[in-house]
Amino acid sequence: MTGYHTRWVRPEPLVEDPERIMIREALAFGKALYDRRGVLGLSVAELAERAGMTEDEIECIEEGGTVPTIALLRHLAAALNADVRLTSGHDLGSVWFEPHAA
Structure with a gap:
């Protein structure tokens, strides 16, 4: 970055790495499952x-080793008596299971 101001060169914008996004989504999915369970x-x-x-499949999901699919989210939501909620972004709070209304 040396010489940034003297050459008037703009730094290149940060581009999200798709692999990192997948990892964060898998971790968010695992945390949501663990929390609801x-x-x-x-x-x-x-x-x-x-x-x-x-049990191995559930543990793998909870440890962030499984990329969530719509079908898997729906399947687990049914087993948890909940609905799946998603927000934009890829942080740990971007996926959760919301209990069905009583």
């Missing part, structure tokens, strides 16, 4: 049974 007091085994998945 905790609120319901479910173990990994109980959620896996409800969702028709294996």
Whole structure:
């Protein structure tokens, strides 16, 4: 960056790396699943049974190892008696499961 002011060169804009976006989305998805499971007091085994998945699959999601798909979000929302909520952005609060109205 030396000489920036003397040469009147603008720095190139930061471009989001698609791989980093995928990682952040996977982490947000995992956190949302973990949080909702905790609120319901479910173990990994109980959620896996409800969702028709294996414990390893649930743990992989919660650890941020699975990129969320619409189908998977809907499937897990049904198992959690919740709706999926998404916001723009890719931070940890951008995905959550909202309980169905009682």
